[in-house]
Amino acid sequence: MHTLASLRRGQRAIIKHFSVEDVPLKLLEMGCLPGNEVSLVQQAPFQDPIYLNINGSHLAIRKATALLIEIELI
Amino acid sequence: MGRQINVALLGNPNTGKTSVFNRLTGLNQKVGNYPGITVEKKEGVCTLERGLKAHILDLPGTYSLNASSLDENVVIELLLNKNDKDFPDVAIVVADVENLKRNLLLFTQIKDLGIPTILAINMADRMKRKAISLDIEQLEEKLETKIALISSRKNEGFETLKQYITQYASLSVKPCVNASSIAPEYFNRLEKAFPDQDLYKLWLVITQDVNFGVLERGALKGIATFQTESTSNLKRLQQKETIARYQFINEVLKETLAIDTENAKDFRSRMDRILTHRIWGYIIFFGILLLIFQAIFDWSSYPMDFIDSTFAAFSEWTKAIMPPGDFTNLIAEGIIPGLGGIVIFIPQIAFLFLFISILEETGYMSRVVFLMDRSMRRFGLSGKSVVPLVSGTACAIPAIMATRNIESWKERLITILVTPFTTCSARLPVYLIIIALVIPEQRVLGIFSLQGLTLMFLYLLGFGAAIFSAWLLDKVLKIRSKSFFVIEMPNYKVPILKNVMITVVEKTKSFVWGAGKIILAISIILWVLASYGPGDFNRAEEIIAQQTVGQQLSETELETKIASFKLENSYVGHMGKFIEPAVRPLGYDWKIGIAIVSSFAAREVFVGTLATIYSVGSEEEETIRNRMAAEVNPVLGTPIFNFASGISLLLFYAFAMQCMSTLAIVRRETNSWKWPLWQLFAMSAIAYIVALAAYQFLK
Numbered sequence: 001m002h003t004l005a006s007l008r009r010g011q012r013a014i015i016k017h018f019s020v021e022d023v024p025l026k027l028l029e030m031g032c033l034p035g036n037e038v039s040l041v042q043q044a045p046f047q048d049p050i051y052l053n054i055n056g057s058h059l060a061i062r063k064a065t066a067l068l069i070e071i072e073l074i
Numbered sequence: 075m076g077r078q079i080n081v082a083l084l085g086n087p088n089t090g091k092t093s094v095f096n097r098l099t100g101l102n103q104k105v106g107n108y109p110g111i112t113v114e115k116k117e118g119v120c121t122l123e124r125g126l127k128a129h130i131l132d133l134p135g136t137y138s139l140n141a142s143s144l145d146e147n148v149v150i151e152l153l154l155n156k157n158d159k160d161f162p163d164v165a166i167v168v169a170d171v172e173n174l175k176r177n178l179l180l181f182t183q184i185k186d187l188g189i190p191t192i193l194a195i196n197m198a199d200r201m202k203r204k205a206i207s208l209d210i211e212q213l214e215e216k217l218e219t220k221i222a223l224i225s226s227r228k229n230e231g232f233e234t235l236k237q238y239i240t241q242y243a244s245l246s247v248k249p250c251v252n253a254s255s256i257a258p259e260y261f262n263r264l265e266k267a268f269p270d271q272d273l274y275k276l277w278l279v280i281t282q283d284v285n286f287g288v289l290e291r292g293a294l295k296g297i298a299t300f301q302t303e304s305t306s307n308l309k310r311l312q313q314k315e316t317i318a319r320y321q322f323i324n325e326v327l328k329e330t331l332a333i334d335t336e337n338a339k340d341f342r343s344r345m346d347r348i349l350t351h352r353i354w355g356y357i358i359f360f361g362i363l364l365l366i367f368q369a370i371f372d373w374s375s376y377p378m379d380f381i382d383s384t385f386a387a388f389s390e391w392t393k394a395i396m397p398p399g400d401f402t403n404l405i406a407e408g409i410i411p412g413l414g415g416i417v418i419f420i421p422q423i424a425f426l427f428l429f430i431s432i433l434e435e436t437g438y439m440s441r442v443v444f445l446m447d448r449s450m451r452r453f454g455l456s457g458k459s460v461v462p463l464v465s466g467t468a469c470a471i472p473a474i475m476a477t478r479n480i481e482s483w484k485e486r487l488i489t490i491l492v493t494p495f496t497t498c499s500a501r502l503p504v505y506l507i508i509i510a511l512v513i514p515e516q517r518v519l520g521i522f523s524l525q526g527l528t529l530m531f532l533y534l535l536g537f538g539a540a541i542f543s544a545w546l547l548d549k550v551l552k553i554r555s556k557s558f559f560v561i562e563m564p565n566y567k568v569p570i571l572k573n574v575m576i577t578v579v580e581k582t583k584s585f586v587w588g589a590g591k592i593i594l595a596i597s598i599i600l601w602v603l604a605s606y607g608p609g610d611f612n613r614a615e616e617i618i619a620q621q622t623v624g625q626q627l628s629e630t631e632l633e634t635k636i637a638s639f640k641l642e643n644s645y646v647g648h649m650g651k652f653i654e655p656a657v658r659p660l661g662y663d664w665k666i667g668i669a670i671v672s673s674f675a676a677r678e679v680f681v682g683t684l685a686t687i688y689s690v691g692s693e694e695e696e697t698i699r700n701r702m703a704a705e706v707n708p709v710l711g712t713p714i715f716n717f718a719s720g721i722s723l724l725l726f727y728a729f730a731m732q733c734m735s736t737l738a739i740v741r742r743e744t745n746s747w748k749w750p751l752w753q754l755f756a757m758s759a760i761a762y763i764v765a766l767a768a769y770q771f772l773k
Contacts, residue, residue: 020306020309020310020313021306021309023558024142024481024558024560025138025140025142025309025312025313025316026137026138026140026142026481026558026560027558027560028313028316028317029137029138029140029176029179029316030137030176030560030562031175031176033316033317033320034317041343041346041350041563042346042347042350042351042444043352044350044352044444044445044447044448045352045448046448048447048448049444049447049448049457049559051346051350051444051563055175056172056173056175056333057173057175057176057562058562058563058564059560059561059562059563060440060443060444060447060559060560060561060563061559061560061561062447062558062559065558065559065560
């Protein structure tokens, strides 16, 4: 199972699933929804936080959150 | 008087909402606070046509109506309270053409509240370059509203927008997403329980963890049973709602929005590759910090020197033209130096906010947060703590207000508690004058000035103290809070000069009126306390005359003796004597004691107090520095300001919490007296102990 934390530069993926309990609603509202395409723009040192492009929405999240979001590489 | 309609300006952060506000209202705006909280309230007036004005309220930027911060609470509380005097007749949602999809989420929520809602699509000037095409007519039809394509940078589209505001009454208020379609079973139950309430509003009241003090609770009896529905169930429903809204938006945009993605690979990604790079990113960030410090310390010294000498000359001039007496003295020795003590900080504060607002406007600040998050987290802080800690070098008050966008309460609290350790501009005058007195004017290695290095050391000490105490607090504080972190990385933009200037003017004004009042009041009180006294004070001439019988004294020598006798016996002299036993182990005399006590209101008062104390009753114009250097310990005959006492004083000011305004802000931001009192006690204790140790060791 891949999570957002394992995404590398140049790879593209689809967001599959995440637990409602642990992932804040705000992330959804900002465009991080199941079914959306995601790619990695940049990583800070130690791969934390990561800077993502989710269907045109540019967001940065921490590794801890990224580990909760399942993806499927395409 | 013509008619006036209430307009609420809403939108996601980074959509240029504030520049739309500035365009609509010009300088016709006022910035205040919402009662009881420190969320900025910006309002202004815009003339729509003859006899019709719009009262425009610029609400805090928010991604949705599901509030997760104080700022966002303000938005939802207003929109749910029809009785609020600011309740909008019409709402304008400002959207960024490049982020239309996400921006429309908030639009659908607001329209669903039954408020006429105009969509203003901003940054239309970028459409061509970004190869974006929009079918406005069809979009208007699908969203059932009016849409204005505007560009606040080029000042385009605002006439259309104003026209739509004028015609607000004709707008449809039909909801975009039918609430009961999200979760039919749940919403049907809700509808049965409250047949005459709007479902979407009910839903917002149930899910929001906000204080709806003003909302009519009477009509919502029994709502608690719905609130106790398991929170995870509510969360799932909220997620469903968001997804349903996005489905609606995707459907709407499918036929109306086209983006040629090939064209969109651009400037942005090239800039990000450098500015968020793991090596270059940091080098550039520290370079920018260096530039800011250079501006604050070096460039602003020219206007500051000018202000200093202007006020000194003004004071002399007042004394010369006005008849001598108490009133003249009050003006020349109390009020004018007091005013000077406020005005002198303006250049530094203006420079800092110039830089901060440029960094915010360009979108660079988010990159800094991204770069610094990991290292800050090691100390229990957040990447978003960088902005408060850097702003703290100007003033802790705006800095603490800037912590509001930190999502995790624990990280936010720690940031608030440690920010006052950073060297604010009020400490600077104290540092400068003491450094000039006790640190020799030498150069190290032939280039670096020893005085400059001392100053830099004090800044590093402040940062170090902040970081170290953050680390300690992170270990000690037992607060469970989910540490999530989401930050938008906005597009790079050329800052709009007008926005930058308005920010600089507003922040400077709020300093002058906020902190300035306190400084002026204290200067005047001190002058009064130093100019009057009980008992012997009023017989100073007699007593000195008796003491000096038989001595050959010149006129001036006699006057100096009388003046210092008066000061010692004035009210302030008595106060200083009273606390002298407590400050003597730190190497201070009663005069410094007074200055320290008075700077518990605000640090910058220190220099002003010494200036007042040393200038009271003295005729010749002399700099404070020379007077301080001439102060001699009456017992030992050594200068009061020597190396040991100077260092002790510097360290005391580096650590002590001496700012009533900061305490008041902390009280408001944490909503309790517990934290500011704790801060006051802990910081003062550290300051006393460190200063004591330094003096005893160096003595």
